[in-house]
Amino acid sequence: xxxxxxxxxxxxxxxxxxxxxxxxxxxxxxxxxxxxxxxxxxxxxxxxxxxxxxxxxxxxxxxxxxxxxxxxxxxxxxxx
Amino acid sequence: xxxxxxxxxxxxxxxxxxxxxxxxxxxxxxxxxxxxxxxxxxxxxxxxxxxxxxxxxxxxxxxxxxxxxxxxxxxxxxxxxxxxxxxxxxxxxxxxxxxxxxxxxxxxxxxxxxxxxxxxxxxxxxxxxxxxxxxxxxxxxxxxxxxxxxxxxxxxxxxxxxxxxxxxxxxxxxxxxxxxxxxxxxxxxxxxxxxxxxxxxxx
Numbered sequence: 001x002x003x004x005x006x007x008x009x010x011x012x013x014x015x016x017x018x019x020x021x022x023x024x025x026x027x028x029x030x031x032x033x034x035x036x037x038x039x040x041x042x043x044x045x046x047x048x049x050x051x052x053x054x055x056x057x058x059x060x061x062x063x064x065x066x067x068x069x070x071x072x073x074x075x076x077x078x079x080x
Numbered sequence: 081x082x083x084x085x086x087x088x089x090x091x092x093x094x095x096x097x098x099x100x101x102x103x104x105x106x107x108x109x110x111x112x113x114x115x116x117x118x119x120x121x122x123x124x125x126x127x128x129x130x131x132x133x134x135x136x137x138x139x140x141x142x143x144x145x146x147x148x149x150x151x152x153x154x155x156x157x158x159x160x161x162x163x164x165x166x167x168x169x170x171x172x173x174x175x176x177x178x179x180x181x182x183x184x185x186x187x188x189x190x191x192x193x194x195x196x197x198x199x200x201x202x203x204x205x206x207x208x209x210x211x212x213x214x215x216x217x218x219x220x221x222x223x224x225x226x227x228x229x230x231x232x233x234x235x236x237x238x239x240x241x242x243x244x245x246x247x248x249x250x251x252x253x254x255x256x257x258x259x260x261x262x263x264x265x266x267x268x269x270x271x272x273x274x275x276x277x278x279x280x281x282x283x
């Protein structure tokens with residue numbers, strides 16, 4: 001089974017869903033018996049969610065969607 | 081032509097997330113609007129090269145990322161990545177013991193969400209140099225795979241991974257600094273906690 005250091009080394013790839021099923025199982029095995037690593041993984045998973053939600057919270061400019069829709073159509077032929 | 085008619089509706093659903101990511105890329109709302117408009121114009125013109133059934137969202141983000149890189153002459157292939165200071169592993173996690181519980185009102189499950197403001201998270205990303213900012217945006221915010229990001233930025237997967245790792249650590253350090261500036265942190269609490277909270281040497 002993976003030890004703490006090996007497990008923490010895979011933190012990014014685990015959260016990025018980039019591990020093979022076998023490697024993922026290995027990490028899950030360690031997390032099921034190690035509360036320290038589990039805490040670190042849980043923390044980073046939550047932090048990732050928070051960053052994602054907050055970084056996408058931008059109000060659209062007034063009329064933005066209407067202006068965007070004008071990008072589709074014949075008028076683009078007159079552009080430049 | 082029916083496919084083209086559906087195209088407008090299909091791509092419009094991604095406008096809000098393209099706009100937010102464009103703001104983080106350009107760090108400016110007006111430039112972001114221009115960038116998204118340019119992206120949609122190019123998408124419309126390149127529609128024939130879009131393969132039906134493939135990932136439309138990834139295709140749009142690839143166009144936007146390329147447009148950004150070309151328009152702003154982004155330097156993504158810099159061989160010497162000395163732009164960021166080295167930050168120790170698990171920087172923020174190891175300092176969570178220093179957050180002053182008495183100054184945080186939210187329930188435990190909301191605490192992480194309440195800890196940082198929207199503006200702090202946005203600034204922490206926008207402050208990253210672009211060779212780190214783009215991978216972090218495309219991964220942490222947009223959830224693209226290493227392979228997709230590698231193709232969008234035209235850098236090897238290993239480079240994507242190392243930039244993500246360093247970019248995230250720097251972003252987390254910045255978030256800690258913001259919390260500290262707002263008086264949420266009492267570093268005296270750190271010495272009272274166990275060894276897991278003590279700063280360790282970077283690898």
